[in-house]
Amino acid sequence: MSIFRDVEEASPIEVFHLMKIFSEDDYPTKVNLTVGAYRTDEGKPYYIPVVKKAEKLVLESTTNHEYLPIFGLESFTKAASQLLLGDIVQRQEEGSIFGVQSLSGSGALRVGAEFLAKHLKCTTFYYSLPTWENHHLIFMNSGFNDAKTYRYWNEEKRSLDCDGFFEDLSNAPENSVIILHGCAHNPTGLDPTKDQWKQIAEIMKERKLIPFFDNAYQGFASGDVEKDAWSVRYFLSQGFEFLCSQSFAKNYGLYNERAGNLTFVLNSTDNVKAVKSQVTMIVRGMYSNPPNHGARTVSTILNNPELKEEWLDTLKIMTGRIKDMRKALRENLEQLGTIGKWNHITDQTGMFSYTGLSANHVEYLRKKYHIYMLRSGRINICGLTNNNINYVAEAITDALV
Numbered sequence: 001m002s003i004f005r006d007v008e009e010a011s012p013i014e015v016f017h018l019m020k021i022f023s024e025d026d027y028p029t030k031v032n033l034t035v036g037a038y039r040t041d042e043g044k045p046y047y048i049p050v051v052k053k054a055e056k057l058v059l060e061s062t063t064n065h066e067y068l069p070i071f072g073l074e075s076f077t078k079a080a081s082q083l084l085l086g087d088i089v090q091r092q093e094e095g096s097i098f099g100v101q102s103l104s105g106s107g108a109l110r111v112g113a114e115f116l117a118k119h120l121k122c123t124t125f126y127y128s129l130p131t132w133e134n135h136h137l138i139f140m141n142s143g144f145n146d147a148k149t150y151r152y153w154n155e156e157k158r159s160l161d162c163d164g165f166f167e168d169l170s171n172a173p174e175n176s177v178i179i180l181h182g183c184a185h186n187p188t189g190l191d192p193t194k195d196q197w198k199q200i201a202e203i204m205k206e207r208k209l210i211p212f213f214d215n216a217y218q219g220f221a222s223g224d225v226e227k228d229a230w231s232v233r234y235f236l237s238q239g240f241e242f243l244c245s246q247s248f249a250k251n252y253g254l255y256n257e258r259a260g261n262l263t264f265v266l267n268s269t270d271n272v273k274a275v276k277s278q279v280t281m282i283v284r285g286m287y288s289n290p291p292n293h294g295a296r297t298v299s300t301i302l303n304n305p306e307l308k309e310e311w312l313d314t315l316k317i318m319t320g321r322i323k324d325m326r327k328a329l330r331e332n333l334e335q336l337g338t339i340g341k342w343n344h345i346t347d348q349t350g351m352f353s354y355t356g357l358s359a360n361h362v363e364y365l366r367k368k369y370h371i372y373m374l375r376s377g378r379i380n381i382c383g384l385t386n387n388n389i390n391y392v393a394e395a396i397t398d399a400l401v
């Protein structure tokens with residue numbers, strides 16, 4: 001008898017399951033709006049030219065494959081935290097802000113969450129309703145035991161449920177960790193305005209809540225990395241202590257290289273040594289040392305003004321295409337007289353759109369038109385191209401009749 005006999009099968013992860021059945025579908029005009037990755041107007045993955053250039057430099061300058069330090073490549077973590085928080089050199093030098101290289105954004109969340117559970121004795125975490133589906137799993141696996149949600153999406157108005165959001169934060173117990181999407185909220189594509197962020201900060205300060213920013217899409221909301229960092233920098237300016245995860249999967253197209261950074265912001269240098277020693281123990285016990293290639297590539301770009309400029313231009317091109325597709329989808333739907341209002345498609349930012357389509361509509365679109373999207377009605381705007389946009393708009397129109 002097998003020792004594995006009592007293992008129960010976990011339910012499949014929706015996005016990967018859909019990708020698999022999409023790849024097996026041989027319908028000629030099938031459309032994949034599920035993936036969380038950028039696609040070109042030809043529907044292809046994008047190997048960013050400046051990334052290719054930087055990788056060549058990395059390979060040429062690599063002399064060995066020795067371990068990186070447990071905290072990773074310093075030139076990378078410093079530049080990454082600066083990209084996030086602006087001019088923080090002095091705080092980095094004194095030690096009250098520091099980064100830990102991580103296994104992309106997911107790994108940063110995982111290390112940060114374990115730190116908060118183990119060393120700040122946090123038990124409750126809040127995530128937006130809805131959120132990226134992995135937040136729950138990562139935090140529970142990290143030692144949290146009380147998962148709570150704050151209201152975020154107003155289904156009826158297809159906009160931010162501000163009152164619900166603020167009320168839920170106001171009722172959160174002290175020391176709760178609040179996961180906040182820095183920009184380009186996944187899955188709704190809706191970000192708070194600056195005034196709303198100010199209110200969020202005010203409530204969090206008063207309630208003594210701990211912000212954990214998840215920044216997986218810097219540059220993907222507005223096309224401008226500085227603008228997209230506004231929320232996190234505002235919290236910094238208000239004297240918060242917080243954690244922030246960064247992913248370089250999307251904005252560098254380095255999905256499989258797992259380049260990420262976890263920034264710690266402390267309000268004093270007194271405990272830095274202890275904090276760092278405990279982070280060291282978490283990383284050591286989980287994966288020991290981070291991988292080199294992705295981080296070195298990102299570092300090469302961030303630390304070279306010419307390459308950085310080229311990367312910033314590329315971000316503008318990618319977000320420009322996303323904005324064009326949002327506009328085209330809305331225009332198409334409005335011209336077709338599709339039932340409902342479609343302004344939310346262009347009001348939202350980033351890669352994703354919460355369309356407002358129901359699970360029944362989603363199933364109808366998949367069965368009849370071979371258009372794939374998440375059951376929640378979330379689509380990846382990058383899956384739209386000039387070739388398939390009319391087809392998708394007509395199919396949505398039909399689904400809503």
Ligand code: PLP
Binds near residue numbers: 104106181186216246
């Ligand atoms: N956070 C959010 C909101 C995301 O959407 C993602 C990826 O889809 C991540 C974090 C982490 O991604 P990765 O681990 O690939 O960097």
